[in-house]
Amino acid sequence: MRIVVDLTRCQGYAQCVFLAPEVFELHGEEALLYNPAVPDDQLERVRQAAAACPVQAIVVGEEVTVSAR
């Protein structure tokens, strides 16, 4: 599972940092750093974080897989 945070939208409410601190962290007061490759044991927390984001900036989904042509 992969995530991307739309940092254009992110306002640094940091709900995700509280809900999934192993995936999201604040760098300084409000710059968000995160791990785009979500470990399996963090999936539920990341889903909660995505749902709780006040500006709905977190996109959760599968990476594109390309089958051999």
Next chain:
Amino acid sequence: MPGDLRQGRIVIVGASLAGLRAAETLREEGFTGSLTVVGDEPYPPYDRPPLSKQVLLGKVAADATGLPMRRDPDAQWRLGVRATGLDPVGKRVLLADGQSLPYDRLLVATGTRARPWPDPREAALEGVFTLRTCDDAGCLAERLAAGPRRVLVIGGGFTGSEIASVCRERGLEVTVAERGAAPLVGALGGTLSKFAASVQRAHGVDLRCGVTVTALRGNGRFTGAELSDGSRVDADVCVVAMGAVRNVEWLADSGLAASSQGIACDAGCRAFDRYGIVTDDVFVAGDVARFPHPLFDYQMLSLEHWGNAVAQAEVAAHNMVSSGPLRRPHLAVPVFWSSQFGLNIKSVGVPTFSDEVVIAQGSLSDGRLVAVYGYRGRITAAVTINMAKWLEYYQGLIETAAPFPPGPGAADGRPLVAEFSVPSNVPDPKGLFHGPTVALTGHLPDYRLAVGRPAG
């Protein structure tokens, strides 16, 4: 007719953020035909902003920034193969492997690449890097982890400044050489660039401004560089961060209005041909596009912004499957961000489209502030430093052409810190190492502009 647009063959050239989001949107909008996405890198779409931050810090692996799909675009992915040409009459994209892809509608989203160091022999020295792809980031992260004695960063734009920030956080000595008067001056103008310079120096960056790098030295391995002021920097790693070059060379014989400034298109993302006549089957999105924006005197904007790539891809995809009055304009107000030295810098509007700037909230000494930019008496941009929650408010002022300077306490009831605005001192981009993040690229292309072959 409108029904027909949901069928047929669509080819997207460019398999990064804009290409992926366009492919998803085409399916969301009911496109049922065949969809092929071509990318020159061998990887599925991945996110680039983390490369100069999490990846260089060693927190995230370089191959771990793959973008999540919002839905499966049910596309055929042709990755690791470069598009080499376009036949707009026969409606085919030519590929480096000799094959060609027929299309009914085409989306060009080929983006940019890092501007290389101009001397190829010096650029080939071991230890000299650029940063654009995940391969670049992986190699550079490995070198930084190995603990070089000093890193030289050429160019003090956003990428160069973020790299310098990472170096300091890793405890590495770093020198930044910037041709302009201060870092970020091309994007943010004079006032905030002085602030950026003081932040860099406070964090221990050896910042050299108003100098150019005249030569990279080394015998197989990079050992240092000569500067135009006669000084020399000894370093084991050099990162060339001199901005981006638009990937338009493959369109040189296509008849499209493609130049080093990008591919000109209308507000509906339809490409112009070299005569300035709009096409109806070739669309453009992302970093490679230049498009007119009514908020900025209809000047053509070239934006290297994450959010623009997404928004423009969505509009392009919508218009590729919609006809006439159902088409939408790409009118999003530009927004970008950068994180460096523990600061969250965000911008809305076009700071380079300005003649004055005022600190409207916070202060330089607090390290948190809102700078508001004006042009001929109206607000055209705002930059927040660690005050991102205010961005939306100022976006509203920009969209409504609110008068500049903003009224005292307009936002938070506090008096303005600076009573008077000062010139925004946006430099001529020609004087910078790196292009500004927003480039104003003149009015609609005429014949003379459009015949210029892209710079190599």
